[in-house]
Amino acid sequence: MRIAMIGTGYVGLVSGACFSDFGHEVVCVDRDVGKIERLRAGEVPIFEPGLEALLEKNIAAGRLSFTTDLAQAVDGAEAVFIAVGTPTRRGDGHADLTYVMGAAQEIGRALTGPAVVVTKSTVPVGTNRKVADAIRAANPQAEFDVASNPEFLREGAAIDDFMHPDRVVVGVESERARKVMAELYRPLSLREFPVVYTGLESAEMIKYAANAFLATKITFINEIAALCERVGADVKAVARGIGMDGRIGDKFLHAGPGYGGSCFPKDTRALARIGQEHAAPVQIVETVIKVNDEVKRRMIDKILDLCEGSLRDRTIAVLGVTFKPNTDDMRDAPALTIVPALVGAGAKVRISDPQGRHEGEALLPGVKWIENPYQAATGADLVVLLTEWNEFRGLDLARMARKMAMPRMADLRNIYDRDEVLEAGFTAYVGVGR
Known part of the structure; x- marks a missing residue:
């Protein structure tokens, strides 16, 4: 054909x-x-x-x-x-x-x-x-x-x-x-x-409804993560426990810095507008959009807390800026909110990402791009894990800690466990919902 x-x-x-x-x-x-x-x-x-x-x-x-x-x-x-x-x-x-x-x-x-x-x-x-x-x-x-x-x-x-x-x-x-x-x-x-x-209309709606539902799952677990931090629960254990329910499933229940990319942000906004135009507001989706923006700002607060409330002249190594691994797509990536906030607060930001530089150079001014994550961390006051590339899942944590001026980690994808990070020589660790 x-x-x-x-x-x-x-x-x-x-x-x-x-x-x-x-x-x-x-x-x-x-x-x-x-x-x-x-x-x-x-x-x-x-x-x-x-x-x-x-x-x-x-x-x-x-x-x-x-x-x-x-x-x-x-x-x-x-x-x-x-x-x-x-x-x-x-x-x-x-x-x-x-x-x-x-x-x-x-x-x-x-x-x-x-x-x-x-x-x-x-x-x-x-x-x-x-x-x-x-x-x-x-x-x-x-x-x-x-x-x-x-x-x-x-x-x-x-x-x-x-x-x-x-x-x-x-x-x-x-x-x-x-x-x-x-x-x-x-x-x-x-x-x-x-x-x-x-029919035509049903096919069009399936696409928006599917993406909005997945965005809702991500946002739900991020809300639960914030509550876990207050009550002493571990969001990874909670996600595993609820994800075993066949009616819920374990996909898209990973706490982190919020969703991004080419689809979820655009499609949730479009679906919300469709609902408003037809006098059938999709209030859950409207809330998801609002909460997802708040989640990104919460990540900035975590980083600020690790630096005793001031980022001025701090050297921060950011590992991963694409909205997800295995892509060079930067559209609506959490990094586009988080990294400019760090730079604006006076931090010296170094970025290491396997594919992010091609688009990221124009979108993230005022940062240094460094190919190797260990070089990015050398002399740094904090390392921020922002995208869960495979390259960042098996880091030699002891080697990285030795290279840093102040070995502290903000693990915004919950790649590592707190105890293993501290045992490797880091002095402080913060994850999401843990």
Whole structure:
């Protein structure tokens, strides 16, 4: 099957590569000439484990190509995916649909035969119908159907998520669209991964509801962590105890500095706005957004307490600034709140992150980037563990303590146990909810 993938961001690039690995002929489209040239040369613009090899394999097989010519890509395509960005609109929290609607209009003008136009971008309920209207306005004679196919890819594990999904959600209203989508995902159906068919609105809502629920789990355990600190409980033990309940599950019950990334902050804000617009406020989600911001500020207080109330002229080594490990994504990362607060309070901040420097240099001015965590900690008054990269899970704590001027640790991901840190030579340790 011939596929046009509009957008070569995180979702479009991973989806295009995976569809081509299924045997489909995929043409990925982007307006950025330089980006397309790099992709043609096999250069991957994002960090995602396994993606470079997948691109190389399918480019070499002739199943995956890249172009800036949308009309050429759409011509003859049986499925046209919209996988462009939907950032939060400034001022009101809405998802900005400028790129989605622009793509729909261009697709309408380019369609030459029957096709299914599939929205893979995360969009508010009702957007797929607006996409259909935009296509008809651009080309009243266009023969097409629309489908909603939200993505559920975790950064750092996106290829595995695409190839081994918990479920594939497909919103359709016509038999033709259903048949095309079934053929696209046939390799997964043959391996008995569930494909859930719904209406358009239900598919759109599933995406927002899923992300909001996961954000709520994270925020819930962070609230419990704050209470654990007051009453003497250990949030790790509490999370383990409640996570064993099959109705709750243990995923996303890890206390820390709050959620970030490309999805949860944007999607919770968008869902809250949808609820307000339809006179059905999602009050739990509104509270989750508020509490998540407060959690980040609580982390700053922890660091301040370890430094006797003053950060001026303190040297602080921050290990990890991406919003999660195995990605270079800095969008809404807790580091973007915490690190500027440290710098603003007069601290000398050094950062070590395996992939964060590429985006982080522009986002975090006034810091020093150091490749090695032990070098970052040399002469430091405090080390802050902010992202749980594997590289930071097996640190030689005694070696690090010897290198520091004042060996103290703020473990904001609860990677280590207090006793093992103190036994290694640190003089102070603070975790989250412990």
